[in-house]
Amino acid sequence: MHAVESPATAPSAPAAPSTPDKPGARVPRRRRREWTPLYLALPALILLAALLAYPFGRMLVVSFQDMQLRHLFSGATPPWIGFDNYTQILTDGVFWSVVLRTAVFTVVSVAISIVLGLAVALLMGRVSNAVRVAMVITMMFVWAIPQLVSAQIFKWMVDADFGVLNYLIDKIPGVDFANHSWFADPKQGWIVITTLVVWAGIPFLAITLHAGLTQVPHELREAALVDGASAWQTLRNIVLPVLRPLLVIVTTLSVIWNFGLFTQVWALRDSKPEQEYQTLATYAFTQAFGRSEYSVGSAISVVTVLLMLGVMAFYIRQMFQIGDVD
Template structure:
């Protein structure tokens, strides 16, 4: 058998059997022949230009977020470990460092836990109602004619564009005890007396009004987003299920819902984030002085800090709120990554 003499990259000759494989060079070889084919280079660039492009595009947004939110959040965290009162604020004195005393007081306060419970319950109810109504409206939009659907989208976008302050004022007028349209309409029902009825005398009825404002503001986004998601459902699958004898509910459960499930997870998570920090609606309907039974963590933190001049305690409540929301945000980011992997 004849041998082949191949010159290696370092100048040395490598003797290999004819028809066999010749390894060129040693461990530092960058190229060679393996079974007659070029060997794959071992060293690769960590970041190519294509891989670096997304990071360069997102960098300005990250810098802006850090600049706008980073320092204020840092100051709130530092303030939560201090004892800042009205006296220190007026005189410009440095507040005393008290460590975790503010957090200890908060966790031992029964009012705080009542507010946390109220916030969680309100968020759960508002999210469930708004997502279900958004899903129902999206399903209706698929069944109406195109002109009607266009009119629905325009009307919902106009409602969504209305500022929360304005919409809260409108709802407050609708349920007014003396001139409210809602009271007048209910009062027309035989046997029902709603004349001069106050919706906020009972906290449960008051929260129904607040939840109505929140759901009304979130419904346009949810309905349009879910309708767009439904447009991605292949018509062939829907038609095949219908031909096989499936009713509309079975088609939705077996065909539409699996495709829509990732999007439902995202909009539900976003709704939790938005409804958990509701402030404007509560503040407006209670004329800037919400009673304890109408407070959530957002209003409770604000009133503690600026209403009672307990700035450090209010900051500690704000930090706790951020930590609670952080768990929801982590879940949201995971959902986004899962959808990206599926695509």
């Protein structure tokens, strides 16, 4: 006959985990850690908002007005026309062709920059220390050159009359490149512009990605080699997964920078870019200050900012996620 356990001797059920339901309960450490990146970035965000609030607010107000040159001289308040400027640009085929051109250039230039930057970073990991230091110093000089100066250098290199590029190509047997104009054909012109942007962007990408490659565990690479993995398999299955957060960050930054292309086009086309070379930045500037349609230019700028907000939000989100990694 089995004895019946008394309530005093019966095993007690495990206690339920306590939850911070009371007002004075402590916030879990995990939750506090999730908010830490935001707290650290908050001072910088407040400073940037303070610096950009008035210019962006003023531009937003002007985009809803009909500001002309006479209003600038007289100081009179321009008439309020609501969404007419936005209706004008959003129904304009030229505007959408500029948007498409800017987007295509951004995708192509960023893709080429990332591939070449990663290739240079991988090369830096295989050369001697002296060669690596020389590469870093050289790329830092390239990175330090102002955009206007580098654009002028490329402009002289591809000059139709005295450019060294035409001179070298003309030396190839059977090729006649004397007095060749690279910008007469928009495709060739955009090749020059893209080459300039990629050349200027590789130093940042290569040095940053090389720093990321140093964080790839050497044991993983050795294990892959022992298992018979090829160099491509090691890169695809080991290196790239480790570099993925960093690749997302530098790609997003490159998209933001290249999408706002202005200086290179403006300098290479002598401050008068043709329709085939217009980007969103140059198009807004041309409309505002070239044709004195300040409200239309402001509306184009506002739309450009809205197009970039998604990319910037994605970038900030990735930064916070990286900061939250254990």
